[in-house]
Amino acid sequence: MKMYAGISRAYVPLLLAQLGVIAWAPLHLLSWSYAVVLAMLALTVLLCWRRRCVSVAHNRPLWSLLLLALVAQGCAFGLLFTDSLSNPQGTLVAFDPTLYFCLSSLLLTIAAAYNPVATLYRWASIVDALLACAIATLFYYTLHQVLNAATQESATATFVMRMFDAMGLFVAVFATLRLVSTKRSDERRFFFVLTVFAWLDAVLPGIHNRFILSSESYLPELLLGLPFVVLGFLLGRRRKVWLRSYRPSRRIRHFAESISPFVMSLALCCLAFAQLGKNPFLATIMLILAITSYAARNAIVLGQHLAFEDDLRKLKRGLQQAIVRDDLSSLLNRRGFYRLLRREWAGALETGRALSVAMIDIDSFKAFNDTYGHLAGDDCLVAVAHALQREASQQPDVVVARYGGEEFVALMGGYDPATSEDILQRLRRRVEAMQIRHARSIKDVVTISAGLASTATARYPDSDKFLNAADGALYVAKRNGRNCIHRAGDTG
Template sequence: MKVQSWTPKIYAPLLLGHLGVLLFAGEDWILAGSYAFVLAMLALTVLLCWRRLRLSISHNTPLWGLLLGALLSQGVAFGLLLVDALHHPQGTLVAFDPTFWFCLGSFWLIAAAAYNPLTPMRRWTTAIDGALACAIVLLFYLMLHRLLTADHPQQAAARYVMWLFDGMALFVALFAVLRFIATRRADERRFHFVLATFACIELVIPAVHNRFILSSESWLPEWLLGWPFVVLGLLLSRRHTVWLGGYQPALRVRQAAASIAPLMLSLALCLLGFAQLGRDRPLAMGALILAVAAYGVRTTVLLGYHQAVEEQLRGLRRDLHHKSVRDELTGLLNRAGFRQVLRRAWQDAVRAKRAFAIAVIDVDNFKSFNDTYGHLAGDDCLSLLGHTLRTEAGKQPGVVAARYGGEEFVVLLSGLPAREAEAMMQRLRQHVEALQIRHINSAHGVVTISAGLAVMPAGTSLASEKLLRAADEVLFEAKRDGRNRIQCATTTTPAPTATA
């Protein structure tokens, strides 16, 4: 039988039994019986939470563990109330030890809402938030302790304590709801929905219970005490359900919720500190200093983290751009990178009235080389040619080499007149031939290159695309005339053009 089907069948008799005790038990056993049934419902909820913790992924295990800690703390508190009821059948208004354990339960709920261990930065901020939550609960408990041990009229003290607990419950509920809004992961949203629901019920039902107790002599309000654990248990029994799965708050809403939540911790501690100024000035000042310092440290940690992330993103963008314009095999510019460099270099040459040349290079008989030695050998050959072109081009300012596609390469020669540009290309051809890459189907016995060179003399202007096309045309002449040679064409035009 599935857990979600038998869970209601256990809670229902417990709720009915609790109601029966309140209606029919004797005066000496009503309160003790009521707490016993509450503890039974709480024990079942603890078991369901323990099951959920065991079945959860490791990422979420601490979250369910913190919720389990809150339930166990409340279990201790109700256990102490049961012991007190056995000795004092009419009950005490507020017991000292149960108050401490109720406060501890609130701490675990706040810690669960603040927990976020995704990155080292998040672990640091979680630790800071945890320290603030601990300070809030400790100061809250000290206020209750002083109030309960002071000489105040019982009714006035009870109402003040009631309002204090309402304030703490309201803070926990708001903090849990904000954390739910700021969560994106489906598995975390499932947990934070359960947490926020439980925190909201813990706000409403105890508040209603306390007011009925103060204004009525009836024991029936005690029936409300078990309902938060029943609702939580029913939620815990449904393991795979993602509540409000279609609810996706806008990015700004999530960011606002994530920013407000830590501010709430500091503000709550400040308010408690101000409340203690008239009673314990050193303690109040310590609380205020801790609230401001913790928020400042948290902000500094976040700022440093975001600056580091921004620097990493800039580095990734640089790497991505580098890869997008570079050929992986040869390390030269690819066609896209060549187009960018060509546009800028051509514009600079026209503006400065410098000579500008483009050479289109083709590896001779490369298809035959691939067929004979295999494509891996062909890749090695192109890689070695690319290294040679890159090395030689780097020796001369204004010379840039790129892989245009397949076995074709291009070289931009900015500021070199026709004679120097041709000499440069002859040196490149000779260096490639000197590599002595064996090619039995070549007339020279080794891998060679042919190139077509088109030069725009200084003071003239020709569209870069036309210059590239001219270099490609004379490359075919070099191929037709025997390969392993450089064919040069000087191109001029009297009218400048505005296109690149």
């Protein structure tokens, strides 16, 4: 942290040195000024490199892109410095540096488009990067045409200045859109730095260019290094999370994410229209590229969203099943059974269809657990559940659920009491036939008892009273010696 503060403080003497150079006005003033700007840029590159090294792994490509953009600007200012050595008065716009300024804008645009976390936008980010390359290439090609065909120096300088203003504004707007849509604090730290630098790099050089076109003062040269000074200050605040409390709303996030590819395609279309009169073939190719890339990006995002929707539907179905299913036995749990019972009860009231319910309990299950252990008890529950399910599945409209503990419940629709009792007897015999050893049972094997209630033999006010009647019949079956079935309403 001390090293960061020490490097950040080094900007102050550099700013004072540049101001002194302008005040002193030596013969090679521009050379001295560009040398100071290069020193500021070198400090900023060092801070950006350090920030890249300490950032989390998935954010390092972002900081690397910013670092490369600064290096590209360093190359551009290096060429300007070299040009100023042979031409102390300076050239209005040197051609060679434009390549590196375009490359810097390209890298900043790719950084704003790159998504380091979500694999959803990985292919979309590749499309955006290709689109950014096309924009930078066509921008540079347009500048090359204008500078090669220059007939009037002032008109050419004004056109080039406006072109760079438009490019800077495009990068700044694109970075801002990404900042306002970012949810993660670590990414927001980067995109805040990128957005501030992009706006400064668009506005301050634009002001500088207008001043040198309208005045002979060298004071505007101070503006060239200020973006790197502010960027260095932001990079020096290593632990600072900018806009910590900001959380983008869903509407803002969706708007920013949807408008960003449109902005890139629109920028390429504008450059392509500028070439229609000079190079129709190139303009047509770029227009096709702008339209197809926009369509391809939307198709990629739409396809991945549809895949996510399918996954969410599967997950929803799985959660719905988990809510109503018992984990151990895979039968309906109590919640699922109550839903089924309320639905069948309402249908029985409307149609007059007979409905039977049975409470089933494993006999002396506590003694089984005490004798063989709880793991063996779980195995016993699973075996009994599967036996009940297999037998019930052979009869239509018979559902078995786990009510809780060692209790199960069976719901039978459309059966008279005698048939319902016969189905329960088959369930009881199926469990007994498994011959699961139970030394403390009356049969020396695991058995079940059941209590049965039917709407055909009694009128119940609601489904709860209906179920309570079956539960009461189960206690009678227990008192009658277990391994038997008792029907509610029967005596004995």
